[in-house]
Amino acid sequence: MGNAQAEDEVALFERDMKEFWIQFKISYGTEQNNQISALRDLCKETLEALAEKWSKKLKEEDLMIDKIHECNNEILQQSKYVAEKEEQLSEIKSKLNQEQEQQKNLTESIQELEEELMKKMEIKSLKNKAAKEKVEKVNKIKTLFKEHLALEMRRIPDEQLQFIFRHIDHKDPDKPYICTLSINDQGDYEVTSCTPPLDCMAELQLKLRETNNFSAFVANIRKAFTALSYKQSA
Numbered sequence: 485m486g487n488a489q490a491e492d493e494v495a496l497f498e499r500d501m502k503e504f505w506i507q508f509k510i511s512y513g514t515e516q517n518n519q520i521s522a523l524r525d526l527c528k529e530t531l532e533a534l535a536e537k538w539s540k541k542l543k544e545e546d547l548m549i550d551k552i553h554e555c556n557n558e559i560l561q562q563s564k565y566v567a568e569k570e571e572q573l574s575e576i577k578s579k580l581n582q583e584q585e586q587q588k589n590l591t592e593s594i595q596e597l598e599e600e601l602m603k604k605m606e607i608k609s610l611k612n613k614a615a616k617e618k619v620e621k622v623n624k625i626k627t628l629f630k631e632h633l634a635l636e637m638r639r640i641p642d643e644q645l646q647f648i649f650r651h652i653d654h655k656d657p658d659k660p661y662i663c664t665l666s667i668n669d670q671g672d673y674e675v676t677s678c679t680p681p682l683d684c685m686a687e688l689q690l691k692l693r694e695t696n697n698f699s700a701f702v703a704n705i706r707k708a709f710t711a712l713s714y715k716q717s718a
Contacts, residue, residue, distance in 0.1 A: 611671040621698060635702065642666065644676060649706055653713045661709040673701075682708045 634651040649661040664677040675689050682688075688708070692701040 611669075614671050635706070640664070647702065647705065649709055652706070652709050653717070655717065661713075663705050673698075680709075680712060682712065684708055 634649065636648040636650070638646045638648065640646050644664050644666040647663045647665065649663075650659070651657045652661050653659045662677070662679045663675060666674055666676050668674045673689065673692050675685055678685050682705070685708075688701060688704050691704075692698065
């Protein structure tokens with residue numbers, strides 16, 4: 485009977501231990517499940533917070549990228565605009581240089597023409613002065629020739645001077661012997677007509693140009709007319 489009681493107590497103890505273990509497992513498992521659930525919820529909240537944070541950050545970065553693209557496009561447009569303006573400026577500078585070169589050439593041409601004109605005016609002035617001096621010289625001896633050599637001088641159109649010699653033909657003292665003289669563009673004496681013609685006129689004209697001795701020329705013309713008159717009378 486004592487052994488039976490001991491066995492019952494052991495069986496009861498084992499039963500109590502099983503119940504305790506079952507209750508422990510139930511109690512421990514529930515707490516563990518609660519901890520896991522709480523940990524899971526915390527992880528989920530953390531992940532959602534991180535996801536929201538990174539989503540916001542990604543959106544900000546997308547906006548930043550869009551702004552960078554806009555800036556790059558704006559810079560590209562500005563670069564194209566600057567390049568176009570630089571090209572236009574280069575063309576304007578080229579045209580300006582060409583115009584300046586043309587103006588320089590025109591100024592030089594005008595200066596050359598002015599210098600050439602001044603030279604021509606100076607030459608013309610000298611020629612006019614020389615011609616005037618020659619005319620004055622002729623006028624001074626006009627009276628002398630008329631009185632001593634029976635010579636009459638007349639100014640005729642085209643700035644010509646006509647010499648009329650008389651008292652050459654002893655048979656007809658009033659018969660005129662005429663020689664017409666002018667000053668050419670080079671400022672030299674030139675015989676334009678001679679009546680009657682003299683074979684030596686070219687030689688006399690050349691001598692007058694070389695010596696500029698007008699009195700000797702007139703005297704030689706009279707001598708030539710006189711010799712011609714004697715020759716025709718013989």
